[in-house]
Amino acid sequence: MVQLTRSFVISRMFFMGFLISGAAFGQTSPIEPVSAASSEIDAAAPDDAVGQAIQASLEPLRSAFPPLLTARRHQRVDVSRVVLDFYMHRNYRAAWTDDSDVAQLLKSLEDTRIDGLTPADFRISELAQAHESLVAAMPSTAQRAMFDMAATRTFITALLQLRRGKVDPSRLDIHWNFEPAGGNAREDMNTLFAALDAHDVARAFADAPPQEAIYRNLREGLARLRQIRDAGGWPKVAVGQSLKPGMDGVAVAQLRARLVAGGYLDAHLSTKAGYDDKVIAAVKRYQTEQYLGADGVAGAATLAALNVPVEARIDQVRVNMERARWLLYKLQGTFVIVDIAGYKVAMYRDGLPIWHSRVQVGKPVRSTPVFQAEITYITFNPTWTVPPTILKQDVIPKVQNDPGYLAANRIRVLDREGNVLDPSSVDWSNPRGIHLRQDAGPDSSLGQVVIRFPNDYAIYLHDTPHRELFAKTVRATSSGCIRVENPLQLVELLFNDPVRWNSAGIQKQLANGRTENVPLPVKVPVLLAYWTVDLSKDGRVTFKPDIYDYDARVLQGLSQPTKLPALDLRRAEVPLVVTGQNQL
Template identity: 45%
Template sequence: MLLVAMPGASAEERARQASVDDADDRPSLSRALADESELLQAFYAQRDHRPAWRDEETIAGLVSTLRALDEDGLTPEDYRPDDIEAEYRSVRDEDADSERQIHYELFASRMLFTALEHLQRGKVDPKSLSADWEVPVEAPDLDLAAISDAIDQQQFDRMLVEARPPYTPYQRLREGLARYRDIERQGGWERLPERDSALRVGDDDDVELLRERLAVAGVLENGATDDGDEDNGAASGEAREGADPRRFDSDLEAAVRRFQRRHLLEPDGIVGRQTLAALNVPVERRIDQIRLNMERARWLLHGLPEAYVLVDIAGYELSYFRPDGEVWRSRIVVGQPYRRTPSLRSEITHMTVNPTWTIPPTILRQDVLPAVRRDLGYLWRERIQVLSPSGQPLDPWRVDWDNPGNIVLRQAPGPQNALGQLAIRFPNDHMVYLHDTPAQGNFSRYQRAFSSGCIRVENIRGLAQLLFDDTDSDQDIDARIDSGETRNVSLANRMPVILHYWTVNPDDDGALSFRPDIYERDDELLRELDRPLEL
């Protein structure tokens, strides 16, 4: 008989009774599993078809575990903890028929495994949100033996630990979620009033309220550095001794700069329109941002190799995690909102030194052809050659530029080439790559979505030489480029590369950085994450 609670019985007596009950129920449970998922069938096969949910203590552990998923940004109600708890009361009596008890047994297991799969791999299918999703590495299979043992030992926390992505960024997002929910419980922060003019050094309007807001942000605390953040702890919000807290002074200006850097805003120390908007984002929205980026982490953070290149699209940063544990970082420029850099996972195979640039169809149609129609001299200034589809040179004067047909435009190699002097290649369906650029000035901007989809990398020569060194490729990148020869140079061993989109990112010290949603992807993901689960 399933689910027979025995109040007052010893653990030994409960175990002995459970063994008798299990033997009675295994044939019925085995038959009922025929219509269940392969995962549930494998789980009960692992248990030799022993029921898992036999007593009140185990049910309480399951319910508590499902409710704890709130700490991972998931919605506990999706997994019906209240229904599991209520239904147990109605089927635990010895008079409840076996079919009803088996139905309950499978319902409880189904909810548990749905929750564990969502915790491990994400609730939302990223392919349903973006056709350009190209990250083929999936999470490993759940360890059914370990889950079965954890249930029997009533060590439910162990199941959650095993299912979560086992990487530090996820844990830091989880910790950040707890901190921001604590801020929410304390009332959040008050909005700063809209202003006709910027708030700056010397002003005294709304300054006390600004101090309070930056105090909650953690950038006014004593000893705060330029790397401070909203997560660094509570701060007094008081001006230094002897200073007037109602006046915008140099210390407050420095705190505003710290806040601006953290949110990828121009760090001018002035509370203008963009900074005011970032300060006034309510804590509830920040919590949602953390939750949806935890979902993105569940899509991605599986099976990361020892060494890899990570392109943080929304953060405009490339990080190369080297085999020796060192992390090399660089600023990048990514695709404009209407020419988005895709999310993908691939492997760097080779580099092109002194590349030519065959102008892609979209750029040709939208950018280059209009320029050529205005002034044919554009081709000579940009060192662009006109070719037939088979690669034969064409006379630009003989081309009908209003209806050019299937021509190919190719820019000659050199420092002014759109790809600069180096491109780092990896297979993908979107024809994107990392590359150099003659427009070095754009790297000094704080928001850098200017490209046509590919990723421009500051100091790409330094990255290339490290990749050669770390993959046992005997190459001198400077010598290759200085030769002036256009050539593909292979890596001796491929290097994994990941392009991904994070609008909240934990720094090395655990502080959270909030970024503008340049591709406007957050709201759609949040809607799907919060959509009630249909079972």
């Protein structure tokens, strides 16, 4: 290696500060930690001065990241680790020597706005100015290396945000257990790096986000909403009284204009007057899609939804695009997915929907958690052991008010050993050492069947006697578990055995009255997810109530600036920052 000058040593300190100070961008490791095998790749020194400068700058990171570290599930690492691995696998060769590549990078970074990200996060103007200065002057080796590493860090950071999301979901929910990446993570990122080698940076950005139609529709919906915002937003409708069929006046004219702006009423009808049949149909369609009672009357709830500012709806789409980046890779093969905020469940086989049903989910005070598991067995004719929270808050007060409540609901009182107790022997003002169990039966709290997927929350899918609640638009009515409207249909599909476990076979199993656990021949993944948007049949984005108020925290994370260090080629030295600081 050539002899290093004092100025280069100072510049090397700058590079280290630049690389390590970006630790706040830690992401799930996109490529495997450097192994002994990969260290052989850079055994020979780079054959040019810029490569030698990059190698010297990154060398301290080799000790910061142990070379034989075994990747762990859900491991979080600094982007600096990815930068190091990137350069090691190319023998520290500079990556941004082609002006066209830099132009594509700058354009692609700007275009991240179409994915709901914030282009300003990537310090585009600083990169552009630095590149212009390199082109206009005779840059030093240190400056060329500095720019190259800055461009690479920005490139990787943007790709990771597009690929896996900007916000770390495990920081929003300590119980988050979805795997951080789908497929082969190293191969995934190396494919994107190959696009850079092929001088097709734009393709790397095009390939990074989810490729599913759902995501493309969200992107298109975001663009349409921004067009509406840029044109002045959609009209507000006067509140104060319900608007009903047959009415006329200024508020009805505003309602018609608002329905046109949202795509619910033909534009040529906007100048017509009155709350006519066309308006009734449009209001009902809007109410159905927004999870409001579809009565055709624009009451307080409907008017409030209509008057949500378009900017808030833009943010709602951005939040759900971020969720899509977390989860869409899971939507393949055979699986069951519960849409918590949408009160629905669906089963997919070979990636295609084969069944869906309405569900009831947890009340806001007893919310249904977001997690993934595997359905392993079915309980036929289940008994129900009353959970402690429901026992304390619901059942004991009912027993105190009505001594006949237990008998009427076929609930037995058991001691710690499982012996049946006489309810009259229990001090219901301070019951201790007991639990309650409801006998099996179609009118029991769990109905005829429970679909089990072992988890830390005692959550499951089950039948219910409260079938009247499925007719309601808002179905956050349970104590956390998911009540399914047509559970026996789902059980038949899960067994996927038309001979033994067809509809007749399931009815025969239920008819024997015994409580029995039957394992599935093949475990089926189940995903409990939370989305506050839907897509209509024509691809338009529609909006659901955020029943658990989860959107705000995701939006807050999206709004936090990405802490990329400043790039100024005139600076020679910055303080070193300890690696791992502010790591995601």
